[in-house]
Amino acid sequence: MTHRRTVARAALATTTILAGGLALPAAAQDGAVDLGQITFEVQGANPVGDAVNPDTLSGMKTATEVTEVPQSVSVVGREAFDRETPSKVDQVLRDVSGVQSQLYGYDSDTNWFYIRGFNSSDTGAFMDGLSLFSYGFGTFYVDPFLLDRVEVLKGPSSMLYGASSPGGVVNYVSKLPDGTTGRSLTFGADSEGRAWLQGEAAGRVGDDLSYRFGAKLQRQDGHGMFDPGREGVIYGGATKAFSDGSKLTLHLSYTDMDEDHVGGQFLPYYGTEKKGPFGYFDEYYNGGDPDSDEYDREQLIATGIYRRDIAGWEMTDTFRLGYADLEELYVYPNGFTSGQDPEAGAGVNRFVFAHDSYATIAQNDLRFTREVAAGGATHDLLVGLDMRRYRLDEAQSFAMGTPLDPDDPDYGADQPQVGAPYIDGVRVQDQIGLYAQDQIRWGGGWIATVNARYDKVWSSFDNDIGEDLDREDDAFTWRLALARQFGSVTPYATVGTYFNPQALDAASSDAEPEEGRQVEVGVKWQPNASSLVTLSAFDLRRENVSQAFVNGGTFDSRTLGEVRSRGVELEADWQATEALRLSAAYTNLDVEITEFEDDRSFEGNTPQSVVEQFGSLQMAYTPLAAPELELRLGARYRGDSHADNANTLDVDGAWLFDAGATWDFAENWTADLNVTNLSDERYTASCQTSFGTSSCWQGEGRVVSLGVTRSF
Template sequence: MTRAPSLARFLGQTALAALPALVPFAASAQALTELEPILVEAGDDTGTGPVAGKANPATQAGSKTATPVTEIPQSVSVIGAEVLQARNLSKIDEAFGYTAGVIGAPYGYDSDTNWHFIRGFSSTSTGVFQDGLAHYAYGFGGFYIDPYAIERIEVLKGAASVLYGGANPGGLVNYVSKVPTGTTGGSAEVGVNEEGRAWAGIDSNGVTEGGLAYRLIGKVARVDGNGAFDEGFHGILAPSLSFTTEAGTEVTLLASYTKVDEDHTGGAWLPYVGTVVSGSFGRIDRDFNTGEPALDWYEREQFLATGIFRHDFGNGWTLTNTSRAGWSDIDESAPYGYALNAATNSVARINFAHQTETRTVLSDTRLETTLQTGALEHRLMAGLDLKWFEMKQVQAASLATDLSLTNPVYGTPQAPLPAPYIDSTVTQQQAGLYVQDQIRWGNGWIGTLNGRHDVVKTESEGAPEFDSTDRETSWRLGLARQFEGGLTPYASYATFFNPQLGTLSSGAPRQAETGEQYEIGVKWAPTGRNLLVTLAAFDLTRENVVQTNGMLTNQLGTVRARGLELEAVGELAQGLTVTAAYTDMDVEVEEGNDPTTEGKTPYSTIERFASLGLSYRLPQVPGLTVSGGVRYLGSSWADNANTLKVPSVTLYDAGVSYDLAEGWNANFAVSNLTDETYVASCQGASSCFYGDGRKASLVLRKAW
């Protein structure tokens, strides 16, 4: 079952966004004559192409324009597809183990959702974007993206509302899709891991005689292990086309279809006693499954269609539009644990099922130019960002029978589910108008000024019902100075907002969370070397936080996160690359409706974590690369009163890659090499989640 970050999620207080309009893009509709393919090269200046191992690539994540990481006045990390391939990753949230400020898979292995925290705050619902457009998720609605179709993963840390509207205060993750390269070639792979997962994939590029560039990505996987009752299926198909019209408009069209049919994994929804600490019965097995085979299923169908249009008017002005339509349908059922029955050494369970259908239409249009005013160069951008989201949801639940933790017997008949307690249609519409001025002057000075105003309307019809409208203005001021030798110190101030869904105990609709962030740092990309070192210190305040104390829900909380991040990526010597990260934070509740939580750290929040990964291409054995890594995850709390601690853990990773022959490669990767059994996090004394055990995988690839 999808891990729920709070009881409110289980109760289904969901809302997503809707604005029924796509901005028309007239240039793309002009008649086509001879097509010219768009050539995408490694290290291209679009900020969306292959990273190809570059430590300081151009990115659009922090400015919506192609800007090197060192010139963005916030901390940014970029993870290329080659990194995902080297680790044989099956999920996106497995990619963040060596990234400062980010915790991936905080609830252990969850096959149907990519979970992550950025700077101490959960970023899964309002901090996921693809090609610059939101993948909003709430309740059980949303979209699942497979890493096989992703060119790069970008992490923008800290407040981002000036660019993206309502978003997670800790930062966001942007997936950049693979698009046609404009060349002929591709790759295919087959892989297997020790849990019984097996997969095959193909990624093929080509160009027609008429100049149409195309790409076809496909992958099928048999999923198994982690305590699932039965094997399952994951599949994706993602075709895309690129061309340039006679009028010079660059057009890229993408589509993707995703199918998931599987059971739920174990190791989740378990009590603190028996996982973190021993009970009278000992410890619960890491793969223990609290579900019921006959009542356990997860089925997803999903379709996304995206258009990216860019027109250079030839006079210094460029117009870009990215639009996406999406649909997903999820049918899910599973009893799961919610409390320990110490008298019988069993876990009490809830029988739960839902059906959720989501539709979304999004469009972001921006106009860019560069102007000179005296000694100042202005790189100007103005844009309009529109979002429409609709989610239809039906949820039902009842108590299920207890399940023994020492001798589980599955198959006990369960009472039929009662009438749904939620049967509603939730819509959200957002319109945001934004401007940006990147000013360059003197000897390496860069000023960044941003402003954005958003109107967000949310409505739920059925049970429950609510209606709210938020109007918020966001700002960012940034200043940086580039010195010879590649050193760039910077400072920035930014505000944010994040719309909240549902009602308070008074019956009033929830207002948007708001807040601000101060950040100072330094980025070093030494001249002539492929290396980037980033040091950032931040102070982030999150206000209007919704808090529930017993049966009372108010909006008066303030949570503050202050911390330090250090990250290094790139080449230390010829053939030797490093990925290192260190994060030290202080996250605490400053104001709340429960005095026992004030001054305390919210549950599931890891405040200190570090990693070091090295990869070496042996010159003595051409084609052989060995790698290793160590990850330290600090302790966290299982409760907001900070009385139940979840201990720290140290994990080791390793890998070997060998080029067998021309175009052939074998890649062996192991995560959690010593097979440590540990608890990733807890959401109270009754909901703990084991971290993933050892996962060894072997992939054979052929490139052409």
């Protein structure tokens, strides 16, 4: 498509022009100017290291310690990624309170997460503070190799970020050039056949230019794939300091994926969670077809961050251009040929689905911060203007496939060609928001936070085969919070609102935006520099809710009306002794459908797929006699859930155990060994019902991985 090449060229041209600015020779500046000691890092986005109370930009948009953000915030640093060698970001979210991740098992091409009982993968995914909004299959995939940290802000965030998930925000923080120097090379493999090779380098050119770049090549295999796939990721960034004190950071990443679909997906309830006439499906049973299986992704994301001081204000402008080009052909299960309940001899019913989706994003977030002293108090002021455009050009097609034997699948049958598209058109959503924040400190420990934001959102769907959509929405959102520091203890209380326009579909043209509010109280305790405990309780109300069920080529959208989520979250990172470190996370939710327009009998039930109790406990032991060795042992609990909103189909929980070790076995050499699901426990990640048929996803079995890194 011509517009695809045009957008790609525009993104690359913009980056090239800006990069040319970075390369301006020092001679172009006043050679007599002494820049002094230059700090290249973006404060609040720098590596976490050993800090348990790091500065974060999530929750305030200004670098603020976790204990001073008046909402529950979790930060997972690069160090955890290096130890655990995860293949996906949602794997490192398994030990974060309030976050239910990997709902669809090992889905190799998408990061899935619910926050506080609500799906946040589409409107709650951000990168470097800018939204990675997605609709349908127009998604952006972020590989953990690209990141220095992942931050989770729990609860409504519209007062800072505009239209977004009520559950919260997962902010991916890129590996930005920060002035450090060094190189590394890593090779790894796991028991499923995945193997990867990655290398990185960082350094300086002169006193005013810092750079960082890396590349990763991964072989994707196992988990029921028909054939091995591949993934390539490259990134590069540079920060230039100018004589006027300003700094410009540019970061570019490119991702290319070509692989088959994994198994264990979209399987019927009977045979996955409950025994069928044939018993249970094999581990990673693949209901697809090797001759009709294709997943291709090409993606580019270019981000810039410009910082300078203007008349006493610190200005930060973050901007982005990006595209994601996806093509997919997938044969997937949909119940049995005999219906929901299998009869003896019934086959697995299958659909053939294809889509071609091309998504583009253009974003800019301009903000100004300043500290002002007045009336015996200090005010950390923030004002900003946030704009974004999301465009999705997509076509989706569908056909009925041939059935498959649930016990002894034969993949030899020819599959029909998909028919004419049932979705074909261009969806666009534009958002502009003006926001302000004041964090007020007084009285030797009091902290009050006041936020206000006004947004306008324009949504359109230029539908080639049906009704168009043209809608305009606006909303005012806010947050009020109060905290008090008593030495190492900081209790807080906050109340805030959110909004989120309905899906970009003609069927939602008359639907009001989702809206709601949250009340949260909590306490953050940092007894020493190596320990932090956070306890929070909340009541979150979500109104005008529509629920879209993941169902391959079709999305079954149902109006739930209103959903309430109440809960308690505990997260602790505790240095028990010099040699022993403990980490714990526990979540207890009460998520309830309080109003369901389609069927009043659902009221009082728990929405499908939502796990209401989950947690983890991890121990890391470093022998004093062998400080180069770290031994790890962990346990994870996933509670029960339901496969339907009627709560008639139960999904059992599971206990899962993990182990690992990190060994600096020679100078500049490190080995990381990890075993997840030690006992190879068979469990169901989640189930959900759409069009009268339940689909389930098998949980990931035991995986052993080993990574070896050479630093130099």
